[in-house]
Amino acid sequence: MLGVSVSRVHRLVEEHVLLATKVGGVTKVPAVFVVDGEPMHELRGTATVLADNGFTDDEAIDWMLSVEESLGTSPVDALRAGRKAEVRRVAQSLL
Incomplete structure (x- = not known):
């Protein structure tokens, strides 16, 4: 999908x-x-916030793909809808 080498991924x-x-x-x-x-441009900052809060990649993926009650949708869908700041605020509040 990305057209790059495995090492680049x-x-x-x-x-x-x-x-x-x-x-x-x-x-x-x-x-x-x-x-x-x-790569979805909005993902990087959100992934960094989650990592800074101690999330593993598996935990971050689970959170990104699951419906987040405070967003009313999954974080990835909210990012795709242009709600980057809101998603990152919610991510920062997760501890």
């Missing part, structure tokens, strides 16, 4: 540009985090 994950999880020993990035062949 691993670097993007290390830099919190993307979030990934291991499934059967294989690193996978949820497709919803890729928009028009590029």
